[in-house]
Amino acid sequence: MDAELQADWTGAIERARAHAPYLASLLDRHPDLTALLAQGKGEEALAFARNVGSGIDDVGIALRCEKQALALALGIGDLAGAFPLLRVTGELSALADRALDGAIAEGIRRRVPDAEPAGFLALALGKHGAGELNYSSDIDPILLFDPELLPRRERDEPGEAAQRVARAVVETLGKVTDHGYVFRIDLRLRPASEVSPLAISINGALTHYESSALAWERAAFIRARACSGDIAAGEAFLAAIRPFVWRKSLDFGAIAEIGRLTAQIRANTRGSATVGPGFDLKKGRGGIREVEFYAQTHQLIHGGRNPALRLRGTRATLDALAEAGLVPAEDARLLGESYDRLRTIEHRLQMLQDQQTHALPMRPEALEAVARLDGLPDGETLLNELREITDAVGERYDALVMANTPLGPTTQVAMPAQDDLRDELAGLGLADAETMAHRVEGWLSGGMRALRSDAARAAFASVRADLFAALAAAPEPERAFARFEKLLNNLPSAINLFRLLEARPALLERLARILSLAPTLADALARRADLLDPLIDASAFDLPGSVEELVAEFTQFEPGADYEQKLGTVRRKVGDRRFALGVQLIEGANDPLDIGHALARIAEAALVVLTDAALEEFRAVHGVVPGSELVVLGLGRMGGGVLTHASDLDLIYLFTGDFAGESDGRRPLGATLYYNRVSQRVTAALSVPTAEGALYEVDTRLRPSGEQGPPAASLDSFARYQQEQAWTWEHMALCRARPLYGSAEARADLGEVIHSVLAAPRDGDKLRADVLEMRAKMAGHKPAKGPLDVKLMRGGLVDLEFLVHFTQLRSGLGLDPDLGAALQLLVADGLLPATLVESHDVMTRLLVAGRLFAPDTQVPGKPSCMALQRACGYGAWQDLESALARARAHVAASWSETFGETLEMNP
Numbered sequence: 001m002d003a004e005l006q007a008d009w010t011g012a013i014e015r016a017r018a019h020a021p022y023l024a025s026l027l028d029r030h031p032d033l034t035a036l037l038a039q040g041k042g043e044e045a046l047a048f049a050r051n052v053g054s055g056i057d058d059v060g061i062a063l064r065c066e067k068q069a070l071a072l073a074l075g076i077g078d079l080a081g082a083f084p085l086l087r088v089t090g091e092l093s094a095l096a097d098r099a100l101d102g103a104i105a106e107g108i109r110r111r112v113p114d115a116e117p118a119g120f121l122a123l124a125l126g127k128h129g130a131g132e133l134n135y136s137s138d139i140d141p142i143l144l145f146d147p148e149l150l151p152r153r154e155r156d157e158p159g160e161a162a163q164r165v166a167r168a169v170v171e172t173l174g175k176v177t178d179h180g181y182v183f184r185i186d187l188r189l190r191p192a193s194e195v196s197p198l199a200i201s202i203n204g205a206l207t208h209y210e211s212s213a214l215a216w217e218r219a220a221f222i223r224a225r226a227c228s229g230d231i232a233a234g235e236a237f238l239a240a241i242r243p244f245v246w247r248k249s250l251d252f253g254a255i256a257e258i259g260r261l262t263a264q265i266r267a268n269t270r271g272s273a274t275v276g277p278g279f280d281l282k283k284g285r286g287g288i289r290e291v292e293f294y295a296q297t298h299q300l301i302h303g304g305r306n307p308a309l310r311l312r313g314t315r316a317t318l319d320a321l322a323e324a325g326l327v328p329a330e331d332a333r334l335l336g337e338s339y340d341r342l343r344t345i346e347h348r349l350q351m352l353q354d355q356q357t358h359a360l361p362m363r364p365e366a367l368e369a370v371a372r373l374d375g376l377p378d379g380e381t382l383l384n385e386l387r388e389i390t391d392a393v394g395e396r397y398d399a400l401v402m403a404n405t406p407l408g409p410t411t412q413v414a415m416p417a418q419d420d421l422r423d424e425l426a427g428l429g430l431a432d433a434e435t436m437a438h439r440v441e442g443w444l445s446g447g448m449r450a451l452r453s454d455a456a457r458a459a460f461a462s463v464r465a466d467l468f469a470a471l472a473a474a475p476e477p478e479r480a481f482a483r484f485e486k487l488l489n490n491l492p493s494a495i496n497l498f499r500l501l502e503a504r505p506a507l508l509e510r511l512a513r514i515l516s517l518a519p520t521l522a523d524a525l526a527r528r529a530d531l532l533d534p535l536i537d538a539s540a541f542d543l544p545g546s547v548e549e550l551v552a553e554f555t556q557f558e559p560g561a562d563y564e565q566k567l568g569t570v571r572r573k574v575g576d577r578r579f580a581l582g583v584q585l586i587e588g589a590n591d592p593l594d595i596g597h598a599l600a601r602i603a604e605a606a607l608v609v610l611t612d613a614a615l616e617e618f619r620a621v622h623g624v625v626p627g628s629e630l631v632v633l634g635l636g637r638m639g640g641g642v643l644t645h646a647s648d649l650d651l652i653y654l655f656t657g658d659f660a661g662e663s664d665g666r667r668p669l670g671a672t673l674y675y676n677r678v679s680q681r682v683t684a685a686l687s688v689p690t691a692e693g694a695l696y697e698v699d700t701r702l703r704p705s706g707e708q709g710p711p712a713a714s715l716d717s718f719a720r721y722q723q724e725q726a727w728t729w730e731h732m733a734l735c736r737a738r739p740l741y742g743s744a745e746a747r748a749d750l751g752e753v754i755h756s757v758l759a760a761p762r763d764g765d766k767l768r769a770d771v772l773e774m775r776a777k778m779a780g781h782k783p784a785k786g787p788l789d790v791k792l793m794r795g796g797l798v799d800l801e802f803l804v805h806f807t808q809l810r811s812g813l814g815l816d817p818d819l820g821a822a823l824q825l826l827v828a829d830g831l832l833p834a835t836l837v838e839s840h841d842v843m844t845r846l847l848v849a850g851r852l853f854a855p856d857t858q859v860p861g862k863p864s865c866m867a868l869q870r871a872c873g874y875g876a877w878q879d880l881e882s883a884l885a886r887a888r889a890h891v892a893a894s895w896s897e898t899f900g901e902t903l904e905m906n907p
Helices: 002-006 009-018 019-029 031-037 042-050 059-078 083-113 126-130 157-176 201-213 215-221 229-239 252-269 287-300 316-322 329-353 366-373 380-404 418-427 433-447 454-472 477-489 497-502 506-517 521-527 529-536 546-554 563-587 592-622 636-640 673-688 715-723 726-732 744-758 764-781 798-812 821-827 835-853 864-870 877-899
Strands: 120-124 142-145 199-201 225-229 628-633 651-654 712-714 737-741
Touching: 002 592, 002 673, 009 059, 009 252, 009 366, 019 031, 019 059, 019 329, 019 712, 031 042, 042 287, 059 083, 059 157, 059 329, 083 120, 083 126, 083 157, 083 329, 120 126, 120 229, 126 225, 142 157, 142 201, 142 229, 142 454, 142 636, 157 199, 157 744, 201 229, 215 287, 225 229, 229 477, 229 628, 229 715, 287 316, 316 329, 329 366, 366 380, 366 673, 418 433, 418 454, 418 673, 433 477, 454 477, 454 497, 454 506, 454 546, 477 521, 497 506, 506 521, 506 529, 506 563, 506 864, 521 529, 521 563, 521 835, 529 563, 546 563, 546 592, 546 636, 546 651, 563 835, 563 864, 592 628, 592 636, 592 651, 592 737, 592 877, 628 636, 628 673, 628 744, 636 651, 636 737, 651 715, 673 712, 712 715, 715 726, 715 744, 715 798, 726 744, 726 798, 737 744, 744 864, 764 877, 798 821, 798 835, 798 877, 835 864, 835 877, 864 877
Parallel strands: 142 199, 651 712
Antiparallel strands: 120 142, 120 225, 628 651, 628 737
């Protein structure tokens, strides 16, 4: 309203009469509307314009009258400064929605007069889909129909009936009559437009987009929306093709596709190549389309992984890209403001004669009219402003696209000769260059599925020299080369991987280190090459946030996602996070202790999200057990809050309330059976592999009933068992127990049960005897597997855990499930020596990093030793060995002092 009051309505009308013949004619044709505008009543003028066609029976005439009146009200309001750009484009887009809706209904009723319109819809694309139509825009809908629902005469075939409706829509909106036209309609964006009918069946369109659509069609659907007709069917269709538009992996191949399209547009654009008379504001360098392509390119690359980028509006997308840190905030601001200004000048061009034009006039007097209509003093001022804008836009767009793409059609790539490959590899210092060259030749001659297309070989050629150099410089080149070959062999196409490496060269060296040093991560990459995607962002080396923040991240599901899709989403995001933490270990970016805690937070968040999903699915059939809920207890490393990349999840499933209760769903179950089935479903959600892989191995053997009993128990029975029947080793396990899932009240109740059990008075002699007996049996059955088995070696982490748990149970103090935190409490109480805190940290760091670099617990090769020592904070391997020896000695000394028993400290 403030803008309306401050607007220059009189000046706008005067400029329109003097410089815009089309607007001048509308002012004369609509005196009542002109009077409202002259009085500065912009909103009343818009309302009046929207209702001009009411009461007119002929749909085409009614829409044409509304179009003209709205064009006048918006044009004068725009010139006056009362209506901002998005208001203008939004109103025009809404008119197009209404017009298509009315034309569809009218087209159906021409043949079936009493029918309720159904089974026919329009998808809006481009500026129409984004709500950004300009004054004289064409609209580019895709018309779809459902043969089962489309009203038709009994003798009409569904396809022919749909074509009649489509032709009616085109005629109603696009035919020029004495009343003008509504919208010119361009249907060439429909699938296979050169051979397909005007309206396509929904199933036929789905088949096209799932199997044979071209790359440019993905970009077209970024801004698509169901706008008219059977909206629900349209939205269902868009949901079905979402995987086609938004790919799960980063798609740097989109840069190449849009780069080639840009080159074609620039080459074929008529008029001046630089700003001057005839310059095309839409297609010229630095013009409207390049701002749109800049935003859409980033959306195509990143939108599959970040739903927050799936926006239709150009300005909104640029803001979201800046918010996500994908483009500089200053570039987003400059491009957004430039886009608005270019669109505004575009509107001025179209206001002159209601022509669909984007080119500056060739005649000086016409250019002068555009400038003066906009309120500028002359045409040269306008040209100078446009030169500044397009130079800035073009510079940023070229930096994104041109530097990274071979502009032009993909051509057949000549394969390098084996001798040339051998010489290239030998020049990099690879020991067996002959064998490697033979293998690469096999890749390129059709033996590698991922490299069979010309496009894939071209992408490989663009990155080959840098890739081979990175693999040759890897800590273990032959291993890196072999694992890269395994990675390629698992890919259906390697184009996107090579484009990613080309666009982000720093990833090459990192990839080579991953393949050389971390077999666990290399195997993960072989299953999912898109795990590299998050590494392009510096934030990949930040530690993840709280469990609550991770839960929020993991629950960003696709709209309408079903249970299996939710499982896949969580698996993918957890895999991304765990992989990034592994890379942090390789790069020495964070302390392994912090990474261990982070791995536990990720697992806990995954447990929460997947348990919620499993319960939601289960409740749909079986309802809930009134007055009861599921509670999940974590033990071992999961309970202690420090995991490695190889950790299982030790879980116990419990439920509150009366075990004799029954669920209230359509298929009721008794409480015990209900929670047994729920727990099995949660375990499956965490551990059963899907297309996205598996997450964790789940171990429930620590439950009261053991391996043979039911998977879930009531909280009351668990409490009784722990208080009356549990063995000492079970209470020791309970020292690292932590409630992970359930309401705050239920977790607090379970925490009280655990504390009461652990703090209960005990016979010290019996406790000592039980502890020593258990450790002796364990040492006999599970000896250390290698010199880096810091868990099972004598003086290692298991002995340290036994010391801590014995002290906790004997004293009732230091009852924190985090072993490191418990140690600090016990040291503060004078119950254990302070040296054990350092021992714990040294060995836990080595455990977390060692599970990645030396999963077999043997001393690895020199490069992996260097990575392991660096991750743990040591300058030399000898320093790490000395620190481990000291840590074990401290544990052995405390063991001897506590139990009066000497540990056999084998090397």
